[in-house]
Amino acid sequence: MAVAPDALQPLPIDFVERIDPARSALLVIDMQRYFVSPDLPYGKWLSQFDAAAAQYYFDRVGSTVIPNIRRLLESFRGSHAQVVYTEFGSVSGDGRDMPGWARRHNDLAREIVGGAVYPPFSDASCRVDDAVSPQPGELVVEKTTSGPVNSTKLDHTLRSLGIDTVVVAGVVTDVCVAQTTREFGDRDFNAIVVEDACATLDASRHQATLATIGLTFGAVLTTEQVVGRLGPPAARQATVIVT
Numbered sequence: 001m002a003v004a005p006d007a008l009q010p011l012p013i014d015f016v017e018r019i020d021p022a023r024s025a026l027l028v029i030d031m032q033r034y035f036v037s038p039d040l041p042y043g044k045w046l047s048q049f050d051a052a053a054a055q056y057y058f059d060r061v062g063s064t065v066i067p068n069i070r071r072l073l074e075s076f077r078g079s080h081a082q083v084v085y086t087e088f089g090s091v092s093g094d095g096r097d098m099p100g101w102a103r104r105h106n107d108l109a110r111e112i113v114g115g116a117v118y119p120p121f122s123d124a125s126c127r128v129d130d131a132v133s134p135q136p137g138e139l140v141v142e143k144t145t146s147g148p149v150n151s152t153k154l155d156h157t158l159r160s161l162g163i164d165t166v167v168v169a170g171v172v173t174d175v176c177v178a179q180t181t182r183e184f185g186d187r188d189f190n191a192i193v194v195e196d197a198c199a200t201l202d203a204s205r206h207q208a209t210l211a212t213i214g215l216t217f218g219a220v221l222t223t224e225q226v227v228g229r230l231g232p233p234a235a236r237q238a239t240v241i242v243t
Contacts, residue, residue, distance in 0.1 A: 010214035021081035029170030147179035169197035191218030
């Protein structure tokens with residue numbers, strides 16, 4: 001008997017009832033200056049293709065995503081839980097070390113707005129935006145792929161710290177946030193996406209991505225739910241450098 005699409009519901013997952021700060025990490029995905037500022041090549045490039053979608057995206061980042069990530073950061077730091085940031089960019093100045101899809105985006109952007117949308121790590125716009133900036137000792141992982149596991153050892157590092165649960169927030173929902181969640185879910189981590197702390201170009205893409213994640217790869221919670229379920233303070237973790 002076929003199952004109607006509206007009958008598909010997120011799977012019941014016990015690890016969301018209490019988020020243990022000693023075993024959990026907040027992953028802030030790609031909240032870099034070039035991803036949050038409409039005045040840089042990424043924003044200009046989006047506006048050339050779909051001005052309404054670009055407006056929706058940057059409005060949501062400013063009004064919803066940044067405030068909610070700040071609240072998550074306050075809660076995780078207050079519980080002494082691990083905080084990790086990712087930055088997406090290239091080691092080479094011309095981006096040739098990035099995957100083909102990113103190189104194609106860069107080539108198109110150079111023609112349309114005169115600059116690459118995904119800059120090298122040496123560029124100041126590749127840094128995490130000041131609105132959600134890391135504190136000393138928090139991990140900042142430079143990745144050249146949409147998900148961090150493909151181009152870093154972040155999964156190994158988190159396992160070494162005794163972490164088995166990742167709480168994922170950032171941009172964009174259906175690309176780097178989704179890929180990060182899939183990678184960690186496939187490596188047997190508990191994965192939680194914070195639905196009101198991430199954004200993409202329109203609401204339908206956002207919701208479709210979250211529906212897929214909630215049905216298969218992990219859990220989808222709000223900022224309020226994550227903060228409410230984060231347990232009492234954990235012992236402070238040692239500082240680790242990720243390469």
